[in-house]
Amino acid sequence: MSDYDIVVLGGGPGGYAAALYAASAGLSVALVEKRDIGGTCLNRGCIPAKALLHAAEVYRTVGHAGDFGVNLGEGAQVSADWPAVNKRKSGIVSTLQKGLGGLLKRRKVTVVNGFGTLTGSGAVSVGGQTLTGKAVIICAGSEPRSLPGLEIDGERIVTSDHATNSDAAALPERVAVIGGGVIGSEFASAYTDFGVDTTLLEALPNGVLPVGPDRDTANVLAKALAKRGTTIHAEARVGTVEATSNGLLVPFETPKGADKIEVDQLLVAIGRRPVSEGMGLAEAGIAVSERGFIDVDTATMATTRPGVYAIGDCVATPGLAHVAYAEAVVAVQAILGENPAPVDYAKVPWVVYTHPEVAWAGMTEAEARAAGHDIEVHKHSFAGNGRAMILGDTDGLVKVVAARGGPILGVHLAGPWVSELLHEGYLAVNWEALPSDVGALIHAHPSLSEAIGETMIPFSGRSLHG
Known part of the structure; x- marks a missing residue:
């Protein structure tokens, strides 16, 4: 039997973040993972998917090289070398895996390979050994859902x-x-x-x-x-x-x-469904919803069993890696008795890495109206943005929803690299900034971020280029 301050079940974003954060606070941590550290996000989700999306972007851009005055040469054809695309993707994943493993080792986190289950006493059983902790954090993750009658064969x-x-x-x-x-x-x-x-x-x-x-x-x-x-x-x-x-x-x-x-x-x-079966949750007295999500108090991420917490995709909160990071901090701070600030799930940043990208934080126009807000809405297109024209990527807009005479309720973007532009809007929503406050700030020219400033200024009753 091994004793730790915290035993973490699951090595995905929530799990490794909890382990690293707890270790940085001086706690002894065991991290149990049945597959590869990094979970779905690093190995089968966020990172490899975005690597493939970027390869697709390069392919698309090279195919339109002539639009930028770049001649590929007579008879040149653009083709996708799919094995090479996958090799690059796998290289990125491997590099991040090694870096994460090294960081866990430096923080003296004990990594245990195997499928961990909870016992009736609240300990964790894995590979014939029992791990005990003053607290347990469950980060079991999720898996793809399917439709009735559709047999996933992995090929067709x-x-x-x-x-x-x-x-x-x-x-x-x-x-x-x-x-x-x-x-x-x-x-x-x-x-x-x-x-x-x-x-x-x-x-x-x-x-x-x-x-x-x-x-x-x-x-x-x-x-x-x-x-x-x-x-x-x-x-x-x-x-x-x-x-x-x-x-x-x-x-x-x-x-x-x-x-x-x-x-x-x-x-x-x-969509995806939580992984919560076969972990001994019922035996440990942990409540689970009909949909398979582990019940938690989101103020602390505590489950119905004292000393056991759950975070990430196995709880009914937004299934985002960065949300799992934030929940990890909440859970560890709660374990330390530090009275954590809960995650405000209505204001987390969301990004869709398509072309064009879509990103948002806070209320949509429809949500704000349904909530009874008297709102003011302004939009600004990327069509006239100098940087977007230089990039040859002008589809998209910035849309800001604000309470009339009050703070920003939501910022919504579609267009080039809005995944990187979103965080100005995220900060504005979470700090309840007034549009006039943001509109008064200087945005570099030429830049895509100018579109955010241009969308804020009209709330004052005036505008520049809109």
Whole structure:
């Protein structure tokens, strides 16, 4: 039996963040992980997916080199070397894995490989040994969901986990993506940019990003995808998928009627579900919802069993790596008795790494109106932004929602590199800044961030270029 201050179950973003933060506070920590440190985000999700998206961006940019006056030479053809793309992606993942492993070692975190389960006494059993701690933090993560009757085989019918770790010699020529949410939209964007014949099937009325962002920004992405060749079907109900001699036959129905398409691969991207089975939660007296999420008090991330906490994708909070980081800090501070500031989930930053990118923090216009706010809304397009024109990437806008005469309630962006622009808006929303405060600040010229300043100034009743 080994005694620690904290035993962490799961080595994903929440788990390794909890381990590192606790170790930096002088606590002894054991980190239990059945697969690779870094979890889904580093190994099968965020990092490899964004590496593939950036490769798609490079492919798209090189294909339009002539627009910038760059001649590739007579007869030159742009092609995607899929094994090389994957090799680069895997290299990035490997480098980050090694760096993370080294950091855990330097912080003297004990890493235990294996599947950990809770015992009735609240200890952790793994690989024939028992780990005890003054506290346990569960960071069990999540896994892709599927549809009834769809058997994921990892080759023709795949999830995002397979798509980010494909060892195929080439991309499929025809792909259908079921689900127009964040994951589905990102893969549809990447596939389309690589020249794959891509069809996006979404069950909800808005085919692209139907839940989450402001409709104005989501519509920018929908129009851009359609313009680049993505076929989008909203309110699409997928029927029984059949194998054919040439691939898969995917039938679906929309308000326009029944249809079917033949594809080489079907990507199921309808969301993720928490991993909470087989961990001994019931035996340890930890309550779990009908959907499989571990019940917690979000003020401290404490479960229904004293001394046991849960964070990340296995709790019903936004499934984002950076949210898991923040929850890790809350849990460790609670264990230390430091009265942590809870995460304000209504104001966390969200990013969709498509082309164009979509990002937001705070309330959408519809949410603000539904909440009863008297609001004022201003928008500014990237079409007239000098830096966007230089980049050749002018699709998009900045939209700010504010209480009339009051603070900023939400900042919404679609366009080039808005993942990097968002944080000015995130700070403004969380600090409850007035639009006039932000509009009075100087933004460098030429820069994409000027669009944020240009959107804030009209709240004063005046404007510059708008």
